[in-house]
Every structure is written in C-alpha cells, then in structure tokens.
Amino acid sequence: MSATPARASRALLHAACAIALIAAPAAAATQTNALTPTQHARVGLVTDHDAVRPGQTLQVGLRIVHDPGWHTYWINSGDSGLATRFDWTLPDGAQAGPIRWPFPERLPAGPLVNFGYSDTLLLPATLRVPDSLRAGERFRATLRARWLICAETCIPDEATLALDLAVARAPRTSAEAPAFAATLARVPEPLPATGHAWRDATHVAVQIDDAAWTRDAARIEVFPLTPQVVASTPIEARLGPDGALRFRHPASEAFDQMPARVAWAIGVHAPDGRFRAWEVALPGEDARPQRR
C-alpha cells in the first residue's frame, strides 16, 4: 500500500485545504497536538519538523487515538479488516513514501485473528520537500487518510488533513520528534537474510539462517507481512543450535501458491524489555529445499 505522489494545481490544493478547514478546523489550524474527533477515534496530522529546508525529507504521520476497545489495521490485516490507506496531494517536486507500519498487535475477533493497533497509534510516512521552495514560503500538502475502525462491528472512516509548514534556511525539529523516534523504533527494519520458506502438506515451514540477532530474546513474535501464506494464529519460532530461526505454521485457508518472496515481521523482546523489530524476506518455494 504505497501513497501515490500526486500533482495538484494550486486551485485544487486550496480547495482541498478549504475542505480540511471546514471538516477539521482545529487540526488544520495548528497541525500538531489538536486532534479531530472521528467515529470512535480522534485523529490528527503530526510532523517531526516545525520548519523545513527545501529538498529535505521529514516524517509526517497520522496519529489515531482509538476509543477503548476499538482498533485499526496493519498492512496485513489478518482474517478480516482492512489496512489504513494514505493518499497525498502534493505540490510539484514533492514526494511521499509509503506508510511505515509499526509492529502490530494481535486482535482476536471470535474465532478469527486480526493484526492492527489499539490505544494511540502514529503511522508515519516520509515526505520530501520540493527543491524549488524558498525560505519564507510554505510547504503545503494534503493527506486523505482512510481506515476501517472496528470493535466487534466495523466502520469505514476517513479524514482529509492539511499540512502547512514554514520553509526556512535551517530546519527546526518539532516537539513531536521524540514520538516519531519512538514509533520508528517499532517499525521493522529490513534485514538482508538467507533461508527458505516452503510449503509442505498442510503447513508453511521457514528457516532463517544466521539469526544470532534473536539469540538473547526473552520472546520472539512473528507476523506474516505477506498475506495468504499462513494462518493468523500465533507463530512459534525457535532458534536452533545451528543459529537458524525456524518455525512451521499451518498454511492460510486462503493459501493459493507460494509467492516469489515471503516477508515476515519479527519482533525481538529482550529480557530487559527493549524491543527491536526486523523485516525478513525469503524466496518462496513449493517444496522442502534439497540439503546442500
């Protein structure tokens, strides 16, 4: 789910801002801190900078403060649900990256299991400021965020939120920078890895070689980033004496074929409570690989 860099005429951008102002005067006026009430959540657009330099990148995020018992979804939503989606309207020369998904939590729904977030969530994306802007001008953009929020029942909702930042010679970080740092520390970091992911009769088996990064874990959590591969029940991974991390898990009921690449989010809880998350992608294979 990637945000699409979009070009907009100034008129369109102004129109979008006007809509945002009407829909969300508090959020549009101050950007940070103020949250707009939506159905069973309050949302706002926050940035890690108060002032930006032309050509720099910054983090812009959707903060969702869920009502107790309500949740929204990860990029792989599990058995039901739907991932939150960003659509940016950007000035010429600006770019937006995809949502940087923090490590999710498991959300049981009767016999089903979903992957997502409750409480307070920050969903960041990287934006690049156009080179063409000059100090003293404004960097304006609009985010249309759409999400599905569920307790037992589900409500699709959305907000159009305006970004309006000062352009300066020297960038200035915002009071939200620590919140971004804390969130980005929970975004799985791509880790080049070798190993195998293959289908056997009823399960999918995975071997990640040289997984010393899990050695001192008090607990290892594994979530499938690629949908339609494994069931949403908890995955139990073990570090073998040969240093490989392995798990074997029932195939998804919606399993069709082994994708060319199968990606996993792996959270490592250290005994002292520290947490790191990694993203590991392996080639998908239709059968157990031959021993070499």
Add this chain to the structure above:
Amino acid sequence: MVPLIRLALAASLGLASLAAHAAATVGQPAPAFTLTDSHGKTHALSDFAGKTVVLEWFNHECPFVKKHYGAGNMQRQQDASERDGVVWLLVNSSAPGKQGHVDGAQANAILGEWKATPTAFLLDHDGAIGRAYGAKTTPHLFVIDGEGVVRYAGAIDSNPSPDPADIPGATQFVEAALADLAAGRPVARATTQPYGCSVKY
C-alpha cells in the same frame, strides 16, 4: 503390508489435519449442510446436485456488504447467475444478539428493500456451517460445482475497500469463476483472500 499401513496412516493423518483446520478448500468436496431458509424451507447442499452453487456469507449491517448491495453489484451477479441456472444462497451466521443477526421475516424484508433475489437466504444462527466452511468475512464467497466440489473460495472482487467507487475497476472473481466453470475450464483464480467484516459468530 508396511507400505499399505503407512498409506492408511497418512490418509488418516490427512483427514485429522483437515478436520483441525475445517474449511472449504478448493478442489475438495464442499462440507455438506442442511439449513432452514427465511421462509422456513429446508435446503441441503445435496438438493442441488448437478447444479453450480454459490454461497455468499451475509450481514446486512456490514459496510462491505452494503458497498456491494448499495451499488447493485451483488444483485446483478445473483440475477445473471440464476438466468444461467446457478443456485445462489445467502448464509447468515451472525449469532443471536450480534450484528447482522436476522430472523426469517427480517431477512425477507432486507431482500425486498435491497431488491435482491438470491435462490434462498439460509439461517445459520449457531454458525456451524460458517465454521465448517471457514467463512471469515462478510462477504465471503464459495463456488461449488455440480459434483459438490469447491471450485472457488474468497473475495467477491479484487478491490478490498468499503468504497463503491472501487467496484468498476475491480475484477469480479466470482463472475470469472462461474464463466470458467460454464466453459469447462479450470478456474483461473480459484483461491483469493476474502475481505470485509469478520463473521459475527
């Protein structure tokens, strides 16, 4: 003798694992069912032997269901299927007190209001048939051929969103599966990820 015993053991293990992950699986016989419809009439899957059957899990309060009925996408496909001699059954597995739970009269009122004419609206209030099929979402669709074999399981279309504006650009998976079956071809996209609200068991 040993290979035979091994074979039997493997077969029984296979069955055990199927039971553990109960679900209607493409290429396998569809779980049998007998359910009462919104008019009080009983239907068994075996009643429809020789005919293609579509099962659609349904919850009229789910936004994803409303998307497809509000835009007429489901009604259009139901009508077209029935013209082609395909049986289209709605299944309601919402437990009493849960969202989308309806009795026969309420079900008929919804069908009337939404101008939907499936072959029947089946009441699965204890969720037994939903669980047997592994129905996860509303909508979640299964296509069963005349031999009683599951030929499609998954989403109604390729665009997982609650927005009716996304329907015109989507591939209609069920329609495509029915066309493949009618033409005697293997179903090209036979298993997809269903999307929608969780079934309210």
